[in-house]
Amino acid sequence: MPRVGVFVCWCGSNIGGVLDCPALARAAATFPGVVYATDYQYMCSDPGQKLIAEAIKEHRLDRVVVAACSPRLHEDTFREVLARAGLNPYLLEMTNLREHCSWVHAGEKELAQAKALSLIRRAVAKALRLTPLHPGRVKITRRCLVIGGGIAGIQAALDVADAGIEVVLVEREPSLGGKMVLLDKTFPTLDCSACISTPKMAAVAKHPLIRLYTYAEVEKVEGSLGNYRVTIRQKARYVDHTKCTGCGTCWEKCPVKVPDELNFRLSTRPAIYLPFPQAVPSKPVIDARHCRQLTKGKCGVCQKVCPAGAIDYTQQDSLHEEEVGAIIVATGFDLFPWEKAYGEYGYGRYPDVITGLAFERLVNASGPTGGRIVRPSDGREPRTVVFVHCVGSRDELKGREYCSRICCMYTAKHAHQVKERLPEAKVYVFYIDIRTFGKGYEEFYRRVQDEGVIYLRGRVSKIYQEGDKLIVKGADTLLGEPVTIAADLVVLATGVVPARGAEELARTLGISTDKDGFFQEAHPKLRPVETHTAGIFLAGACQGPKDIPDTVSQASAAAAKAVGLLLREEIEVSPLVAWVNQALCTGCLHCQVVCPYQAIEVVTEGGRRRARVKEELCQGCGSCTVACRPGAMELKGFSNEQILAEVEALCR
């Protein structure tokens, strides 16, 4: 029979002013299993703590009930007292005489006294059934995986590596850089996007602690917090990058010309190519879908001309395994596929109706036109340019319900760029609301208006080609009139959606996505860079639409979280976790279905299937215990037996 000690606290007059604490102690002393009971003015004070520790030794107590304030306040304090007294800290049970009794029932002392006794009886009943628990410890692999090499991934990788921790960075395109490297200038300061992002790309490539995989994808993730085993598929490049010097002879000589996807078909590129001049790594890959050698078996030009002998048409995809302790996801975004949804804007059939990203390429000095703003259809400079906000955003009918957060600002930037390069041009912007909530954003918007850009409040209903003009039918709701503009170029402020493949990646990683497909953060305000899965963090537009300042802030925050975790030798995991009574488990796996943390695995022993809890993943919610019909699943610290004992004690 366990030996329980009960310690009733007065909390000065907080409890003592309402309840008769000595009487409570006297009554508690008569409960079965209680070998010692006392009361004291302030249990949490130094003398109070000492009193408990000494009583434990003196009365050989092996269970402790503290009847005082909320366990949310002082459970840790009293657990430490137990530990100091040489007792397992989980042999403590608190009961809440202050918040749940004396403070709320001050007017009914008699009933309060009865309730308090009942609460102590409950605590004793539970205490009798407590068992010693030991927090698990896991050693940590001090390496970090970063998925996605846009500005978010780059920043996170650099921050983690600069803290002295090895990083594995996986980017699925042939080069690092993401969307940012395609942009011309960045709002609101208008600094050159490539000028500020390419040095970071180069820093990644040079960093001794960063292992870079480009043209690669994460295929499988096993293990858990602190110890993940990651399988990476390196796609065949047909170029041996250990030999290639990046001399460029091959891509100059390749006879193939295919539309360049990065330039929205405004230009062409060869089959062996560097995505853009500042690419990292600055070594080419062969696009197997278009290479004549690989599709038809004849050409071989690049192999002949390569001075380094780097071309290898027989190369295959290869798999690589990496061990890491934490993962940062930074897979970014894609543009809303407006060509599939907006028939009233022509489904992408009019060459001079383009997206904002295509406009970035047009206006970019390293883009297909060398930075001249011209119409894709005939190469002429436009005299009237119309911008249309919220395409694919704030549109429950054809697009997404949410606001994409960047398009108001990038459109203001584009409007400014048109005015700067083509001062004579007329520029109209159709908007619903202008959202300029960043530092310096509203000022930028006002400046663009000063430059003569005309903002019209109304959505555009239809765009169609008439001769070489685009007829834009919009409205000016402030005047209450329909407006028709004959434009030369129309730029759609296309919204933001999660990067292609985000759902599959979420499944591979065991993290969740929100209703729009962005990765779900653990808490929208207080844990915005963590996921519900410990050890996996989020950075950038993959968590929700974001501009560069927000992306970079979040990337550094994710890095800080990852570093904070990885700098520990090992981590302690709470012992209040589920466990399976193997004798009762029927292997039905009802528990696995409800677990929000994928913490339940299947083990097969002697042909019998059973559930097993991965303690390092279990967060101790207890949902599985209820799902389990035979009662095989138990939660330590909140077992069925303990709770039922509490129920009985309270109902007496």
Add this chain to the structure above:
Amino acid sequence: MSVKEWEPKIVAFLCHWCSYAAADLAGVSRFSYPPNVRIIRVPCSSRVNPQFVLRAFAEGADGVLVAGCHLGDCHYVKGNYYARRRLWVLQRLLEFVGMEPARFQVHWISGAEGAKFAETIKEMVDKVRILGPNRLFQEVKDICVG
């Protein structure tokens, strides 16, 4: 026990993260409510096994309350959705066997809603007081708990 002395006895299963915190806040704010409620702390409303509720009634509780985080705010992502589904089934079952719905209530109370907690208890105690002692389960105790 004579009818005159009878006081409703209510057992409340409260989620550590929300409703238990709400009860703490009610205390800190001195929002008084009838002392008829006794609280059992659970990590999440999804930890509440319908069996616990049945046992409470069988042992003589006049009312049982389960409270957790608002839907969508669960500390464990979706525990309260599971709880809602399970407890809804239990509510139907109890109604079916003839128990007044007011005796078994499920509420979503956040850690900031101390006043709501106090209100909820007041209302529940009032209702159960009107219903009188819970006799139903005394009779079927053996069947339900085994």
Add this chain to the structure above:
Amino acid sequence: MNENFWSEVNRAAGQKITHCYQCGKCTAGCPVAFAMDYKPHQILRLLQLGRGEELLSSRALWVCSSCQTCTTRCPCHIDLARLIDTLRFFSRQAFPQVTRHGMPLFNEVFLRSVKRYGRVYELGLTLQFNLKERKVWRDLDLGHFMLSRRKLRLLPEPVENRKEVAQIFSAEKEEPR
């Protein structure tokens, strides 16, 4: 009128009027907005504010061609064309005089023809309408052309089972609106 009117129209048309964020896409695409006193988005706005008086006496209700462009494109799933139909019902109740000319008159005459013959008697319909509008001579040359090409029948061609058609119309009258 305000609150009541608002919810009544809402109920009749089954629309989420509060959802409209006044983007103006309806007005931008409406082919006849130029001729309306209140543009489509303004009709929605008046509805949101419960300003029935202005709405029900508005000319816009009878200029709308029911082309459904607004309904097709509204980003908030508001079926404006149907709302306008509903407002027309209310308008005829509130101001019976609207049916004395223009589109509501035409609708009235049209339905009278359908009620009587089960089908439209185009010649009779045109004559009757032009007479009431006091534009007897309108479309005379066109009428001549059409008669000569047998594009207009001189006599109505009624359905046989007129009872069934009559039943529809009498059921309509009983219909609480």
Add this chain to the structure above:
Amino acid sequence: MKLAYYPGCSLKGTAREYDLSTRLVARHLGLELVEIPDWNCCGATAAHSTSHFLAVALPARVLALAEDMGLDILSPCAACYQRLRAAQEELKRDPELKRQVEGALGRTFEGRVRVFSLLEALAQLGEEALAAQVVRPLKGMQVACYYGCLLVRPPLTSCDDPEQPQLMEKILAPTKVDTLDWGGKNECCGASLIFGAREVALNLIKNILHAAAQVRAHALVTACPLCHANLDLRQKEVNRFFGTNFAIPVFYLSQLLGIAMGLNPRDLGLGSHFVDPQRALRMVGS
């Protein structure tokens, strides 16, 4: 294929040639049409702007008659097509209304008849079947296909993409006629306004004629009697009102297809157009 044929009021009067040409072309394409006995008017815009009940009950009678025949419906008139489709959807959506309508008609609905526009019916025959009948290709003629509102809006009852419809172009492809890409194909012609708000309607007609002229269309093609009446019969009035000089012939889809199939233009009712189509026809040697 055998279909219940619902001409509707217009095809018995102003749009006589649409009726003639549809029947003729259908016969040559092996499409059997059985006129719905004792059909009634669909109620058109007048009904739906007056009473929701009438707007559903009138077409419902037609649906019920076809159900008795056990055939799907071909409704060449775009207005009738839209009203029948809308009634179908309402009967499906609102069981209470369905009950009332059934009560008034003394009939019940199973809701198994489908309603096809002429576009759908022809497109279903397939490009090959159409191509096999083309004996006089219309190479060199540029036409602007005009869909108007009723065939493609609202999306719930649309027979094609509401914004970029393509069925007419597909049907006409075997005739080798040059179908133009233009912005007016689903703009409204104001059919329901021609009596009640004449000037407004004339404006809309002008806009469409203007858009067609911009792309140098030799002719317009339509599959709606109301559109045809507005665009063809009212062209002179538009010219008078706005001081323009449009002379763009307007064909029914069935007529143009019939010509390519070598059928006699007179039998197709081409003599009863207000804007003379001869010039356009001579271009392709017809």
